[in-house]
Amino acid sequence: MKAIGYYQNLPVSDPRSLVDIELPTPTLRPRDLLVRIEAVSVNPVDTKVRNGMTPPDGTARVLGYDAAGVVEAVGAEAVLFKVGDPVFYAGALDRPGSNAQWQAVDERLVGRKPASLDFAAAAALPLTALTAWELLFDRLGVRADANAGTGDALLIINGAGGVGSILTQIARRLTGLTVIATASRPQSIAWCKEMGAHHVIDHRQPLEDGLQALGIPDVRYVASLTATDTHLASINAVLAPQGAFAVIDDPKALDIVPFKRKSISVHWELMFTRSLFGTADMAEQHRILDEVATLVDKGVLRTTLSDNAGAINAENLRHAHARQESATSIGKTVLAGF
Numbered sequence: 001m002k003a004i005g006y007y008q009n010l011p012v013s014d015p016r017s018l019v020d021i022e023l024p025t026p027t028l029r030p031r032d033l034l035v036r037i038e039a040v041s042v043n044p045v046d047t048k049v050r051n052g053m054t055p056p057d058g059t060a061r062v063l064g065y066d067a068a069g070v071v072e073a074v075g076a077e078a079v080l081f082k083v084g085d086p087v088f089y090a091g092a093l094d095r096p097g098s099n100a101q102w103q104a105v106d107e108r109l110v111g112r113k114p115a116s117l118d119f120a121a122a123a124a125l126p127l128t129a130l131t132a133w134e135l136l137f138d139r140l141g142v143r144a145d146a147n148a149g150t151g152d153a154l155l156i157i158n159g160a161g162g163v164g165s166i167l168t169q170i171a172r173r174l175t176g177l178t179v180i181a182t183a184s185r186p187q188s189i190a191w192c193k194e195m196g197a198h199h200v201i202d203h204r205q206p207l208e209d210g211l212q213a214l215g216i217p218d219v220r221y222v223a224s225l226t227a228t229d230t231h232l233a234s235i236n237a238v239l240a241p242q243g244a245f246a247v248i249d250d251p252k253a254l255d256i257v258p259f260k261r262k263s264i265s266v267h268w269e270l271m272f273t274r275s276l277f278g279t280a281d282m283a284e285q286h287r288i289l290d291e292v293a294t295l296v297d298k299g300v301l302r303t304t305l306s307d308n309a310g311a312i313n314a315e316n317l318r319h320a321h322a323r324q325e326s327a328t329s330i331g332k333t334v335l336a337g338f
Contacts, residue, residue, distance in 0.1 A: 001022070001023055001024070001025050001100055001101040001102050002020065002021075002022065002100065002101050002338050003020075003021050003022070003023045003060075003062050003099060003100035003101065004018055004019065004020055004021065004062065004063075004064075004099040004100070004312070004313065004314045004317050005018070005019065005021050005023075005055075005060030005061055005062045005063070005099070006018050006019065006050055006055070006060060006061055006063070007019070007055060007058075007059070007060050007061075008054065008055075009050065009051055009052065009053075009054055012047070012050075012318050012321045012322045012325060013322070015314075015318070017050065017318060017321075018050070018063075018314045018317050018318050018321065019060075019314050020313060020314045021060050023060075023062070023100065025102050026096065026102060026103065026104035027104065028073065028074075028075040028104050029075055029104065029106070030075045030076050030077035030078070031075050031077050031078050031106050031107050031108065032074075032075040032078065032104045032105060032106055032107065033071050033073070033074055033075070033078060033081055033087070033104070033105055033106075033107050033110060034071070034072045034073040034074070034102055034103075034104055035067065035069040035070065035071055035072065035087060035089075035102065035103050035104075035105060035110075036069050036070045036071075036072045036101065036102055037067050037068075037069045037098055037100060037101055037102065037103055037312070037338075038068055038069045038070065038119035038120075038123075038336060038337065039067070039068045039069070039118075039119040039120040039122070039123035039312075039334055039335065039336035039337070040064050040066055040067050040068075040098045040099060040123055040312060040334070040335055040336075041066040041123045041124045041127075041162075041305075041332045041333060041334045041335070042066075042317070042320040042321060042323075042324050042332070042333050042334075042335075043065055043066060043127050043128070043162060043324070043332075044162075044249075044324060045065055045093070045127075046063045046064065046065060046097075046321060046324065047321050047324050047325050048250070049061070049063055049093075050063060050321065061096075062096045062097045062099050062100055063097045063099050064091070064097030064098030064099035064100070064103075065090050065091055065093070065097060065098065065127050066088075066089075066090055066091075066098065066123050066124070066125075066126050066127045066332075067088065067089060067090075067091065067098035067103060067105075067123060067126070068086070068087070068088040068113055068119040068120075068122040068123040068126075069086070069087060069088075069103075069119065070084065070085070070086050070087070071083050071084060071085045071086075071087060072102065074107075075107075078107045079107075080107045080108070080110070080286060081107055081110065081112075085112065086112070086113040086119075087110045087111065087112060087113055088110075088111055088112075088113045088114075088122045088123060088125065088126050088289065088293075089105055089109050089110040089111060089126050089285075089289065090109065090126040090127035090130055090271065090285075091103065091105050091109060091275075092105070092106065092109065092272065092275040092276070093272040093275070093276060094275075094276060099312065099317060101338055106275065106282070107286065108282045108283040108285065108286050109274075109275055109282070109285050109286065110286060110289065111126070111285075111286055111288070111289020111290045111292065111293055112289075112290055112293050113293065114292075114293040114296040114297050115293075115297055116296060116297045117296060117303055119336060120305060120308055120334045120336040121303040121305050121334075122303070123305075123334050123336070124162075124303050124304050124305040124331070124332035124334050125166065125292065125296075125303060125304065125332075126289060127162075127271060128162040128163045128165070128166045128167075128304065128332065129166050129170075129288070129289070129292045129301075130271040130285055130288055130289065131163050131167075131248060131269060131271045132163055132166045132167035132170050133170060133288050133292070134269055134271055134288075135163075135167065135223055135246045135248065135267075135269040136154075136167065136170060136171060136175075136223070138269075139246045139267035139268075139269050140221050140223075140244050140246050140267060141244070142154075142171075142175055142177065142221070143175070144174045144175065145174075145175065145176070146174070146175065146176055147176045148175045148176055148177070149175045149176045149177035149220070149221075150176035150177075151176075152177055152178070152219070152220035152221065153177060153178040153179075153180055153216060153219040153220060153221070154171050154175075154177045154178070154179055154180065154219065154220070154221040154222075154223065155180045155181075155182070155207065155211075155219045155221070155222045155223070155238060156168060156171075156179065156180065156181045156182065156197075156223045156225065157182050157203060157207075157222070157223065157224045157225055157226065157227070157228075157231055157235075158182060158183075158203070158225040158226040158227070159181025159182055159183055159188075159191075159192040159195070159197055159200065160181070160183045160187075160188035160189075160191045160192050160330045160331070161225055161226065161329070161330075161331075162304060162329075162331065162332045163225050163248065164181060164192070164195075164223075164225050165191070165195050165304040165330075165331050165332070166195075166301070166304055167223060167225075168181055168192060168195040168196050168197050169195050169196050169301050169302065170301065172195075172196035172197070172198070173196065173295075173300050173301065174295075174300075177220075177221070178198050178199070178216075179196065179197050179198050179199075180197065180198065180199045180200070180201060180211070180214070180216070180219065181195075181197035181199070181200050181201075182200070182201055182202065182203035182207070182210075183200050183202070183203070184202050184203055184204045185328075187330060188330055191306075191330050191331065195304075199214050199216075201213070201214070203227075203231065206234050206237075207231060207234035207235065207237070207238050208234055208237045208238050211238055218238055218239060218240040218243070219238055219239060219240060219243065220239075220240050220243050220244070221243060221244050221245075221246070222235050222238065222239055222243070222244075222245045222246070223246050223248075224245065224246070224247045224248070224249065225248055225249060226249050226327075227249070228247050228249050228251045228254065229251035229252065229253065229254070232251075232254070232255070233258075236258050236259055236262070236264070239259075239262060239264050240262075241262045241263065242262065242263050242264070242265075243262065243264055243265075244264065244265045244266075244267065245259070245264055245265065245266050245267065246266075246267040246268075246269055247266070247267070247268060247269070248268075248269050248270070254266075271285070304331040304332045305331060305332055305334050306329075306330050306331030306332060306333070307323070307329075307331070307332075307333045307334070308333075308334050308335070308336065309323075309333050309334065309335050310335060310336075311335065311336070311337050311338060312335045312336065312337060312338050313335075313338070316335055317335060320333045320335060
């Protein structure tokens with residue numbers, strides 16, 4: 001089968017950083033699905049792995065942590081899907097990724113593709129939707145209720161990115177929280193408002209200044225999606241006493257001792273945790289994705305697709321990685337078809 005992989009850690013400007021390769025069709029585990037890939041999208045994790053994890057000598061690593069496609073075969077113990085079902089998912093960090101014609105994925109990580117979206121639009125959603133859902137409801141403990149959090153606010157640092165785009169929608173439409181996103185460019189500010197943010201403040205300025213200009217003295221929740229180490233002092237300043245802070249990026253250090261005085265709770269979110277450790281609730285990701293699909297089909301949530309980079313091949317994937325690494329991307333970049 002056709003696939004795109006890498007053999008060594010190289011800058012994305014190097015044509016060898018991602019190359020077209022041929023691989024055998026995957027072998028299924030008992031609860032696996034074999035999915036024919038129709039579309040994929042690019043996330044920060046793709047570029048982090050490509051830059052930081054070296055494959056064993058002579059072997060290629062296939063990336064890709066978002067996919068939409070069609071079930072071609074099912075494992076001996078798979079019960080959630082049948083051949084021909086259209087699906088979407090984010091897969092697992094420790095298995096070959098979706099940048100290939102076929103992928104083997106555990107059915108407990110897979111949801112039905114939203115019927116109202118084509119494959120490209122659907123592929124933009126799984127990883128970021130899972131991250132946002134787990135962060136808001138599992139980590140921060142907000143209830144999925146239109147009245148939950150009324151009178152409280154959620155500050156989303158980097159509201160125009162992939163996770164920020166869907167987190168803004170979920171928080172605005174499924175809770176009573178006031179949603180405040182951060183952005184710095186006219187395009188990203190407009191995008192945050194389009195996603196449903198009540199307010200947008202500039203993260204190039206102290207966050208406390210932006211909130212004060214809105215007449216909001218503090219917030220109950222902060223979701224830090226990027227540059228956490230840069231904003232840490234401001235995050236402490238804007239969080240209300242007994243507030244909650246969730247982080248998804250990779251700061252070199254995270255000194256939370258200053259949070260003690262306010263009894264701030266700190267929460268890590270990694271949507272790969274359930275699959276990496278085979279947790280007893282791993283099928284929760286199947287449930288979440290099915291719920292997201294239902295909300296999309298009802299018009300409550302929308303895709304965050306902002307750019308289609310063309311067919312799934314090494315050249316186009318390098319361009320998509322370069323855009324992700326530029327730190328200027330808005331929403332999600334998708335590739336579709338081989």
